[in-house]
Amino acid sequence: MKSLETELGERFAANAVFLGSDIPERYFSDWMTTAPAGTARALVRPSSTEEVSALLKICHAHGVPVVPQGGRTGLAGGAQPVQGCVLISLEKMDRIEAVDAASSTISVESGVTMGRVQRMAKEHGLFYPLDLGGRDSCTVGGNLSTNAGGNRVLRYGMARDLVLGLEAVLADGTVLSHMNLMLKDNTGYDLKQLFVGSEGTLGVITKVVLKLFPEPRxxxxxxxxxxxxxxxxxxxxxxxxxxxxxxxxxxxxxxxxxxxxxxxxxxxxxxxxxxxxxxxxxxxxxxxxxxxxxxxxxxxxxxxxxxxxxxxxxxxxxxxxxxxxxxxxxxxEFRAVFWPHVGFDVSIPTGEIGRFVESLKETLKAKWSGTQTVFFGHAGDSNVHIGVKVTEGEQPEEEIEQVVYKAVSEWRGSVSAEHGIGTLKRAFLHYSRTPAEIATMRLLKSALDPKGILNPGKVL
Incomplete structure (x- = not known):
């Protein structure tokens, strides 16, 4: 059997494959985490769904882990390389395929940035409502993989609410393509939703059909x-x-x-x-x-x-x-005025947020008398962002996380409102999901990715 490196070199153009020490440093980091140089075995930048399929077939045959990457702007470590992995960067898959004014949709490859989708919609007198601070860096594939939220969830919903059609590639290279343009499509299981929010652990999203809306006047x-x-x-x-x-x-x-x-x-x-x-x-x-x-x-x-x-x-x-x-x-800009601190992205039922905040402040100050906090968020859709600083210098991060996430669980909240689980919240998933739910997630993972090569160590 040929080596992985040989097969990659034979199948992909030279400028699409980087091996070992030739992998550029930027691919080892996302917004919150950095893996040591040398963690990844290879980086491949496919330019089509067919190339993603070919790559996954090769990796599946060799049993090599694969880590998909979009804009690497995530806040939960979901794009962090794992030892010996092949990184798949979707950045070259950045084509806008069509805007359909009649159905108010836009069809794009997963490497297109959110900002480009917004601007293309505007050129056609339409509006793409999903919006984040990293709009010109984050990509559609990453937005869907993490089920991104942002500022307008109250009116338009999360990323999953804006998807009509989707194309994804499974671990063995099988392509599932349902680029649906219709609001009504009630034909069996809604497979696209398996991939939205799954952070690349069930398949690699390659194309999507997104809903557009009338441009606000x-x-x-x-x-x-x-x-x-x-x-x-x-x-x-x-x-x-x-x-x-x-x-x-x-x-x-x-x-x-x-x-x-x-x-x-x-x-x-x-x-x-x-x-x-x-x-x-x-x-x-x-x-x-x-x-x-x-x-x-x-x-x-x-x-x-x-x-x-x-x-x-x-x-x-x-x-x-x-x-x-x-x-x-x-x-x-917290680094300028509130650093270092430990940050959280949680949800609490809207009617309980006020009491939760006061209770959490008391709990934190009872344990660390010098605690400083900041609270802000999308209160209309139950999302609260929290910053906690209990001392100067390095923070006891794990202790703070245990206190905050335990409180979130007691108030029937979610440990991740809009940033995903990735690696940073994996240990706390059980605070928001029951053992039966986690077991069902594992069942889905094993069914779609029996060798466990897709983004291992993330979510579950």
């Missing part, structure tokens, strides 16, 4: 200050009733986050003064330029008059809106 943004989380819940109910489907974002910042970021980062403005118990960023997108802004302001004016909010400032320009969003999105 208006966007209105406001920042509200409130007394406490009970007020946040009242405001959420108020804007849901009165803005209806136009409500596209409802982002909450606790004062520890808002005050730390607006005080610590010189480029940020402070749209509302410090000292309030909660801050909420609201966005509404609509299609009626003549009425949407007035309606938005009336809805928030009523919330102010009724005492639901203590203060509110409405963006009067795109520049204002960007200033508001800059505060909410400043978590990417």
């Amino acid at each position: 208006t966007t209105n943004t406001a920042l509200c200050a409130l007394k406490d989380y009970d007020g946040v819940l009242k405001l959420l109910g108020h804007v849901r009733r009165n803005l209806g489907a136009n409500l596209s974002a409802f982002e909450m910042m606790w004062p520890d986050f808002y005050e730390r970021m607006t005080s610590g980062l010189a480029h940020l403005t402070t749209p509302l003064p410090h000292g309030h118990g909660a801050y909420v960023l609201i966005e509404s997108q609509g299609t009626s330029p003549d009425t949407d802004k007035d309606h938005f302001e009336r809805v928030l004016g009523a919330a102010l008059e009724e005492g639901v909010v203590d203060d509110v400032v409405v963006a009067q320009s795109e520049t204002d809106a960007l200033r508001f969003w800059a505060v909410r999105d400043s978590s990417g």
Whole structure:
């Protein structure tokens, strides 16, 4: 039998294969983890589904582990190389195949970045709603593999809600292709959903059909200050009733986050003064330029008059809106003002988030009296991001994780809201999934990948 390296050299173009020490350093890291140089045996950059299939057939025959990579922007270690693996980078599979205005869909290869999908949709008068800070780096395949969320889940859903069709390659090279363009397709098992959120452990996504929407003609943004989380819940109910489907974002910042970021980062403005118990960023997108802004302001004016909010400032320009969003999105700059710390991406039932946060603060301070925290997130869809710092310098990460994830479990929450499990949360999966559920996941894994070569050590 020929060696793996020989087969790769015979099947793929020279510029598509890198062996051993020739693998560029950047492929050993994602956003959160770095594997030692030399961990991977080879890197292959296929340019088609057929090449992905051929590669997996070779790796399957040799029993060599395979780690798929997209933009390597993940936050859970899902793209981290494992010892002796072949890395599959989908970056050369970056073709936009079609935009179908009649069905409001776009068909793309998995290496296309989110930003390109957004821009192509806009060129056709349409809108792709999934949005993250890394939009010009993260890829569609990675977004689906991790079931990405972002800022507009409240209105449009998670990544899995935006997929109509999908093509994936199984561990043995079998190609499953169902590039469906129809909203209604009730033909047996919905196989595409097996691959969404499975982080490359069940198959390698190569192409997708994504839903598009009418391009919003208006966007209105406001920042509200409130007394406490009970007020946040009242405001959420108020804007849901009165803005209806136009409500596209409802982002909450606790004062520890808002005050730390607006005080610590010189480029940020402070749209509302410090000292309030909660801050909420609201966005509404609509299609009626003549009425949407007035309606938005009336809805928030009523919330102010009724005492639901203590203060509110409405963006009067795109520049204002960007200033508001800059505060909410400043978590990417924690290294400047809150470092080192241990970060978390969890979900808690929306009605319980306020009590959960207070309870967790008490638990952390009882164990570490000097604990500092920041809380922020997509409160309208139950997602809370948490930063914990209990001492200066290196943090007791494992101890902090045990405390936080145990609390999440006790409050019937999820240890991963939108970043996946990868390697970093694998040990805590049991806090959110029952033994029967995990056993069923393992059954699916063994059925689709009997040799266990697809992204081993991730998720399960």
